[in-house]
Amino acid sequence: DAMVIQNPRYQVTQFGKPVTLSCSQTLNHNVMYWYQQKSSQAPKLLFHYYDKDFNNEADTPDNFQSRRPNTSFCFLDIRSPGLGDAAMYLCATSRGTVNQPQHFGDGTRLSIL
Amino acid sequence: GENVEQHPSTLSVQEGDSAVIKCTYSDSASNYFPWYKQELGKRPQLIIDIRSNVGEKKDQRIAVTLNKTAKHFSLHITETQPEDSAVYFCAATLYSGGGADGLTFGKGTHLIIQP
Numbered sequence: 001d002a003m004v005i006q007n008p009r010y011q012v013t014q015f016g017k018p019v020t021l022s023c024s025q026t027l028n029h030n031v032m033y034w035y036q037q038k039s040s041q042a043p044k045l046l047f048h049y050y051d052k053d054f055n056n057e058a059d060t061p062d063n064f065q066s067r068r069p070n071t072s073f074c075f076l077d078i079r080s081p082g083l084g085d086a087a088m089y090l091c092a093t094s095r096g097t098v099n100q101p102q103h104f105g106d107g108t109r110l111s112i113l
Numbered sequence: 114g115e116n117v118e119q120h121p122s123t124l125s126v127q128e129g130d131s132a133v134i135k136c137t138y139s140d141s142a143s144n145y146f147p148w149y150k151q152e153l154g155k156r157p158q159l160i161i162d163i164r165s166n167v168g169e170k171k172d173q174r175i176a177v178t179l180n181k182t183a184k185h186f187s188l189h190i191t192e193t194q195p196e197d198s199a200v201y202f203c204a205a206t207l208y209s210g211g212g213a214d215g216l217t218f219g220k221g222t223h224l225i226i227q228p
Contacts, residue, residue: 033216042218042219042221043157044218045216045217048214048215055214058114090156101147101162102216104158106155
């Protein structure tokens with residue numbers, strides 16, 4: 001059974017039109033992460049939440065925002081998508097304590113028209 | 114911040130042979146080193162991980178070694194099979210009592226198992 005669920009699997013949006021990607025988890029993990037993975041590249045961390053504490057990576061564009069209304073859900077908002085934002089977006093969770101791995105969802109592939 | 118280098122970018126081995134992928138990291142404070150396997154269009158899946166207080170870990174055909182002094186770690190796959198074909202990513206992070214930073218990934222190794 002999927003424990004980190006991302007919806008939708010595929011998302012198409014227009015250049016400049018805001019889009020929201022969602023992630024939910026059934027693991028009750030403290031930490032939720034968002035990664036961006038472009039074609040043939042490694043996943044790159046955008047930001048993460050430890051409980052309600054938001055941690056932004058220094059080089060994450062302002063165009064990317066996140067919300068975590070409760071333990072189970074986390075959203076990635078792209079305010080004005082550009083062509084360079086086309087990528088796979090991966091959500092991951094972990095307990096956030098020593099010796100606990102990160103578990104990834106299947107990702108949302110975002111296309112920009 | 115952490116920087117992880119991974120080599121080689123592509124590795125082709127004959128079925129049944131061994132494969133070795135190597136990574137180096139820059140931040141001596143990093144204490145957790147996972148390896149992920151990613152098949153085309155699918156999620157990264159954790160295959161093995163190692164903590165900084167351990168030098169080697171094995172799980173059936175897969176092993177990981179860590180040299181903290183040299184700041185490098187390696188993945189070893191023995192008796193390779195066609196289903197081992199995928200992209201493999203190494204990663205590093207610091208897990209502290211106060212939380213967990215995200216993973217810094219290497220650029221990936223495309224492992225091809227030749228029948």
